[in-house]
Amino acid sequence: MRMQLMTWQEVENYLRTSTGIIIPIGSTEQHGPTGFIGTDALTAEMIAWEVSDITGGLVAPTISIGMAQHHLAFAGSMTLRPSTLIAVIQDIINSLARHGFDRFYFINGHGGNVHTVNAAFSELYAETSLKTASTDRPPIRCVMRNWYMGRAVREVSNEIFGDDEGSHATASEIALTYFKYPEDSARIAQFNLDPPRAPEGNIYDAEDYRSQFPDGRIGSNPSRANAEIGARLMKCAVTEMADDYRDFVDKA
Numbered sequence: 001m002r003m004q005l006m007t008w009q010e011v012e013n014y015l016r017t018s019t020g021i022i023i024p025i026g027s028t029e030q031h032g033p034t035g036f037i038g039t040d041a042l043t044a045e046m047i048a049w050e051v052s053d054i055t056g057g058l059v060a061p062t063i064s065i066g067m068a069q070h071h072l073a074f075a076g077s078m079t080l081r082p083s084t085l086i087a088v089i090q091d092i093i094n095s096l097a098r099h100g101f102d103r104f105y106f107i108n109g110h111g112g113n114v115h116t117v118n119a120a121f122s123e124l125y126a127e128t129s130l131k132t133a134s135t136d137r138p139p140i141r142c143v144m145r146n147w148y149m150g151r152a153v154r155e156v157s158n159e160i161f162g163d164d165e166g167s168h169a170t171a172s173e174i175a176l177t178y179f180k181y182p183e184d185s186a187r188i189a190q191f192n193l194d195p196p197r198a199p200e201g202n203i204y205d206a207e208d209y210r211s212q213f214p215d216g217r218i219g220s221n222p223s224r225a226n227a228e229i230g231a232r233l234m235k236c237a238v239t240e241m242a243d244d245y246r247d248f249v250d251k252a
Contacts, residue, residue: 035173166222
């Protein structure tokens with residue numbers, strides 16, 4: 001169930017049976033010559049929709065712009081400041097909590113979001129502890145799961161890609177988008193990567209990133225990605241997260 005395709009009456013009816021909600025979050029940033037700029041948001045979203053189909057959980061609109069300042073030297077990349085993203089997450093959760101949602105399950109597709117999202121959760125919990133939260137806000141619980149860190153996903157990634165997985169524009173995330181968007185991926189998948197596996201290293205600001213990794217990849221060889229592998233990874237991620245979402249919502 002996607003909230004964007006529901007009426008307010010349908011959301012009210014949903015809340016009579018469940019107070020859990022799934023929130024996909026990703027980023028809008030370059031993913032090298034063979035990856036979509038929307039990769040991180042697209043992967044989180046497609047997994048969230050499938051988890052919803054299995055569990056009946058409601059899916060909120062995707063937070064598609066994340067903390068990605070280090071990608072800004074590449075055309076099309078966008079970012080929110082950490083403080084802005086914290087405020088966005090607080091406002092989204094407080095808005096939904098006003099209606100009675102109290103279990104917030106974030107499916108994340110972007111490593112750069114991790115610290116900021118956890119900081120937002122801490123700010124929300126501080127409002128409760130300091131008794132500054134709105135009086136109509138129920139006690140809330142928030143978790144974030146990085147789909148790419150799931151046990152089964154990592155097993156498949158290690159088995160198929162090994163060291164070619166990398167840490168940005170990874171083979172796994174590219175494979176997922178090729179599975180979901182085959183026509184669009186056919187346009188870019190044949191780009192020649194030189195070198196096939198990108199170098200590794202640390203990154204700081206945007207210009208430093210571009211100077212060290214001129215095609216945008218870090219440690220990855222996404223030329224090995226294909227739709228068939230993406231389908232396998234998708235099944236692993238969805239199965240694990242569906243079980244985890246049920247446990248999270250049902251836990252007292």
